[in-house]
Amino acid sequence: xxxxxxxxxxxxxxxxxxxxxxxxxxxxxxxxxxxxxxxxxxxxxxxxxxxxxxxxxxxxxxxxxxxxxxxxxxxxxxxxxxxxxxxxxxxxxxxxxxxxxxxxxxxxxxxxxxxxxxxxxxxxxxxxxxxxxxxxxxxxxxxxxxxxxxxxxxxxxxxxxxxxxxxxxxxxxxxxxxxxxxxxxxxxxxxxxxxxxxxxxxxxxxxxxxxxxxxxxxxxxxxxxxxxxxxxxxxxxxxxxxxxxxxxxxxxxxxxxxxxxxxxxxxxxxxxxxxxxxxxxxxxxxxxxxxxxxxxxxxxxxxxxxxxxxxxxxxxxxxxxxxxxxxxxxxxxxxxxxxxxxxxxxxxxxxxxxxxxxxxxxxxxxxxxxxxxxxxxxxxxxxxxxxxxxxxxxxxxxxxxxxxxxxxxxxxxxxxxxxxxxxxxxxxxxxxxxxxxxxxxxxxxxxxxxxxxxxxxxxxxxxxxxxxxxxxxxxxxxxxxxxxxxxxxxxxxxxxxxxxxxx
Ligand code: NAD
Numbered sequence: 001x002x003x004x005x006x007x008x009x010x011x012x013x014x015x016x017x018x019x020x021x022x023x024x025x026x027x028x029x030x031x032x033x034x035x036x037x038x039x040x041x042x043x044x045x046x047x048x049x050x051x052x053x054x055x056x057x058x059x060x061x062x063x064x065x066x067x068x069x070x071x072x073x074x075x076x077x078x079x080x081x082x083x084x085x086x087x088x089x090x091x092x093x094x095x096x097x098x099x100x101x102x103x104x105x106x107x108x109x110x111x112x113x114x115x116x117x118x119x120x121x122x123x124x125x126x127x128x129x130x131x132x133x134x135x136x137x138x139x140x141x142x143x144x145x146x147x148x149x150x151x152x153x154x155x156x157x158x159x160x161x162x163x164x165x166x167x168x169x170x171x172x173x174x175x176x177x178x179x180x181x182x183x184x185x186x187x188x189x190x191x192x193x194x195x196x197x198x199x200x201x202x203x204x205x206x207x208x209x210x211x212x213x214x215x216x217x218x219x220x221x222x223x224x225x226x227x228x229x230x231x232x233x234x235x236x237x238x239x240x241x242x243x244x245x246x247x248x249x250x251x252x253x254x255x256x257x258x259x260x261x262x263x264x265x266x267x268x269x270x271x272x273x274x275x276x277x278x279x280x281x282x283x284x285x286x287x288x289x290x291x292x293x294x295x296x297x298x299x300x301x302x303x304x305x306x307x308x309x310x311x312x313x314x315x316x317x318x319x320x321x322x323x324x325x326x327x328x329x330x331x332x333x334x335x336x337x338x339x340x341x342x343x344x345x346x347x348x349x350x351x352x353x354x355x356x357x358x359x360x361x362x363x364x365x366x367x368x369x370x371x372x373x374x375x376x377x378x379x380x381x382x383x384x385x386x387x388x389x390x391x392x393x394x395x396x397x398x399x400x401x402x403x404x405x406x407x408x409x410x411x412x413x414x415x416x417x418x419x420x421x422x423x424x425x426x427x428x429x430x431x432x433x434x435x436x437x438x439x440x441x442x443x444x445x446x447x448x449x450x451x452x453x454x455x456x457x458x459x460x461x462x463x464x465x466x467x468x469x470x471x472x473x474x475x476x477x478x479x480x481x482x483x484x485x486x487x488x489x490x491x492x493x494x495x496x497x498x499x500x501x502x503x
Pocket of ligand 1: 147148149150151152156174175176177205206207208209210211212214224225226227228229230232233236247248249250280281282323375403443447448
């Protein structure tokens with residue numbers, strides 16, 4: 001996937017320092033937003049500093065209460081928010097509602113568990129320091145910058161926003177230039193619940209506004225988007241040694257073993273590959289199938305994919321490609337696959353239109369072609385036959401990415417899942433890990449690093465604070481110039497007794 005465009009097609013910029021958010025199905029203007037400058041961003045971060053101190057001072061219980069009230073408000077207004085998501089991304093209303101429902105569940109989990117995960121805990125102080133009481137607690141970082149993508153404009157940034165807020169931080173959020181209205185909706189509703197201070201703020205604009213947020217001195221920058229932009233984010237954050245969390249793209253594989261439930265696997269492959277028009281970071285892009293069940297599986301996939309159509313009418317199961325520039329990439333991947341001996345069993349070169357892409361299922365595609373190696377981000381699948389599951393694992397792992405993965409197998413499901421080089425794997429279901437709030441979410445390699453969701457996601461937005469408190473005077477004072485030769489001899493004896501036995 002290509003990285004940032006200064007002025008993307010699909011969003012119009014004018015001389016007044018604003019840009020328009022467009023409906024990708026019609027190009028109708030659905031909102032106009034400011035292009036925030038570096039000064040605007042700096043002011044927002046300065047306001048956030050004060051808000052952060054207040055929010056942290058509220059403590060876990062009061063923060064949980066506020067987050068739950070926000071959750072209630074979002075839940076009561078799901079339809080309204082889904083409408084904004086639909087207008088800005090083009091995805092069907094029901095799909096928009098689904099990503100909001102998942103985010104709501106994460107809100108509850110983070111509110112409920114923040115104290116349990118981050119509170120002060122005792123640690124063993126060891127024999128040498130037995131006079132000390134040792135504790136660790138997870139304190140808020142301060143101000144967290146969140147930069148989001150457009151494909152899941154609620155679920156994805158909320159994976160950072162919710163966990164950062166629950167850990168006691170203030171957040172400055174820059175949504176994608178394709179979905180500023182969704183960002184505004186989230187920030188405005190939060191302000192209805194937390195009106196005292198600007199704990200969650202919005203800045204809008206293109207890559208330059210995001211870059212200003214990286215350079216603003218925030219205490220951490222949580223980024224979700226393409227690997228190319230991730231590199232720029234890291235470079236900008238490096239100037240202030242600002243730590244970063246990178247949630248980037250993927251080329252996720254689905255494995256089908258000989259004993260798998262083929263109907264379920266085919267259903268999962270088609271939904272995992274085609275839902276949201278394939279614009280899913282953890283969407284299925286490649287499928288590796290045991291040779292014994294390959295033909296049967298492919299027939300089932302073709303049957304199901306034939307029932308999926310993209311369009312803007314209520315019967316269409318998938319919507320338009322949100323970012324027009326992506327159409328060229330999808331077209332190129334399909335053309336390259338076909339030119340190199342691949343065959344399209346569904347869709348093909350005619351599948352890519354002006355706004356919509358029809359489902360495309362490709363077989364016999366060489367492993368080194370773009371459709372297998374690069375993130376396509378369209379409703380396409382490549383299916384390859386393998387001799388055994390070792391070959392499937394080797395091929396699935398032969399990628400620069402490593403975000404999610406799926407295994408369909410009865411006997412060897414857990415073993416294969418463990419061997420896949422990915423941050424998350426679901427067995428006998430697709431993308432299920434994303435809907436389980438207690439599980440960490442994130443990638444390896446070009447898919448990024450750091451984790452959102454679960455206890456790991458809370459700790460990502462907190463710093464461990466170690467405190468050693470002396471309970472009584474030590475029998476041997478080691479940290480004093482008054483230490484005697486006798487003490488040194490005693491220490492040498494003690495350490496030999498404790499650690500010197502094994503040869
Ligand atoms: P993108 O990288 O083009 O943009 C993401 C965000 O970064 C936008 O808000 C954009 O304005 C901002 N940005 C662009 N240039 C910047 C710069 N130089 N400095 C700071 N900010 C800058 O990505 P996208 O097209 O919005 O999203 C699609 C990508 O996101 C895909 O690769 C997809 O796989 C990935 N994604 C990953 C996850 C995950 O959790 N791993 C989730 C959703 C999407």
